[in-house]
Amino acid sequence: MSAPNPHDDPAALKELQDAIYRDKVLRARAMSNEARFDEALELTNGVFERMAEGVMWQLGLSEPVEIWNEVRRRMDRLARARDHQFYSAVS
Amino acid sequence: MKVEELATLVIAACEVEQVEYMMTGAFAVSYYGIARSTKDVDFVLSLSPSDGVVRVIRRLEPEVSFDTQVQFDTLTWGRRHVGVPRGATGLKVELFELFSDPFVQEQFARRKSMRSGQLGRSTWLPTAEDLIVQKLRWGRSKDLDDVRDVFAVQGPETLDMAYIENWCRTHGTIARLNKILTDLPPL
Numbered sequence: 001m002s003a004p005n006p007h008d009d010p011a012a013l014k015e016l017q018d019a020i021y022r023d024k025v026l027r028a029r030a031m032s033n034e035a036r037f038d039e040a041l042e043l044t045n046g047v048f049e050r051m052a053e054g055v056m057w058q059l060g061l062s063e064p065v066e067i068w069n070e071v072r073r074r075m076d077r078l079a080r081a082r083d084h085q086f087y088s089a090v091s
Numbered sequence: 092m093k094v095e096e097l098a099t100l101v102i103a104a105c106e107v108e109q110v111e112y113m114m115t116g117a118f119a120v121s122y123y124g125i126a127r128s129t130k131d132v133d134f135v136l137s138l139s140p141s142d143g144v145v146r147v148i149r150r151l152e153p154e155v156s157f158d159t160q161v162q163f164d165t166l167t168w169g170r171r172h173v174g175v176p177r178g179a180t181g182l183k184v185e186l187f188e189l190f191s192d193p194f195v196q197e198q199f200a201r202r203k204s205m206r207s208g209q210l211g212r213s214t215w216l217p218t219a220e221d222l223i224v225q226k227l228r229w230g231r232s233k234d235l236d237d238v239r240d241v242f243a244v245q246g247p248e249t250l251d252m253a254y255i256e257n258w259c260r261t262h263g264t265i266a267r268l269n270k271i272l273t274d275l276p277p278l
Contacts, residue, residue, distance in 0.1 A: 017276075018276035018277070021243075021276055022276065022277075022278055024125055025125065025240075025243045025244055025278055026278070028124065028125045028126070028240075028243075028244045029244055031126075033122045033123065033205065034122075034205060034206065034207060034208065036121045036122055036123075036124075036125070036126045037118055037121055037122040037126075037205065037207055037209075038207055038208055038209035039121065039126035040117055040118050040120075040121030040122075040126040040127060040128065040129070041093075041094050041095045041098075041118075041207075041209045041210075042209070043126055043127065043128040044094045044117075044128040044129050044182075045093050045094055045095075046128070047128040048094075048180060048181050048182065051181060052181075064179050065179075067179075068179045068180065068181060071181035072175070072181050074181075075130055075181045075183075078130070079130070082231075082233075
């Protein structure tokens with residue numbers, strides 16, 4: 001007999017989400033503030049490397065300038081969506 | 092260009108130009124909450140000396156190209172300068188000018204120094220309480236997630252809740268604060 005699917009039971013799903021979040025919090029609490037700060041730097045570098053690899057794979061690019069221009073274009077689109085109505089450009 | 096190189100460039104420029112600064116955004120959130128990645132390196136810069144921001148931007152110019160158009164935060168009308176590094180990266184630099192808003196002034200005055208091994212130097216961050224107040228004021232979904240994470244990791248009992256509640260009452264964000272505290276899962 002297969003295990004029940006938590007997606008069919010809102011209470012079970014909430015319990016699962018809380019357990020995942022609890023693990024993240026307990027891991028963070030086990031680190032120093034400084035270690036978390038440094039981890040954010042490493043995470044950021046890693047995410048941009050994955051984005052660049054994604055661009056290389058998806059568009060078949062190999063020139064670093066082209067790759068990073070495309071990463072920037074994608075980041076600009078994200079920023080426009082996230083910051084919509086939050087910033088006003090005034091010359 | 093790695094993010095620590097970019098952050099170090101800005102810190103060094105502020106130090107050389109003798110402009111007081113504070114890192115904010117994801118790195119402050121990660122210091123007090125759960126580490127997360129970011130797309131930009133955010134700094135608040137003092138306007139003393141009055142041309143300090145211009146001098147920092149000028150000093151960064153060989154490495155970072157700044158948009159000539161200044162942007163305004165539509166919530167508080169703070170001025171924001173956005174820079175794109177000339178090196179291989181998708182990161183941006185955002186420099187926010189310190190302005191006359193009472194909370195922004197107090198947050199900056201209360202900032203604290205921390206040393207990062209990855210940066211290989213010290214930098215300035217807001218206190219946990221001020222970060223929470225600021226994020227509640229902005230109130231985007233990611234800001235509220237950040238507040239929840241700081242409360243979850245630090246524990247409300249370790250924070251100056253009277254200070255937080257006082258500013259939230261001033262900003263009209265007490266309902267946001269209470270909802271986050273109520274919704275915190277048992278840890």
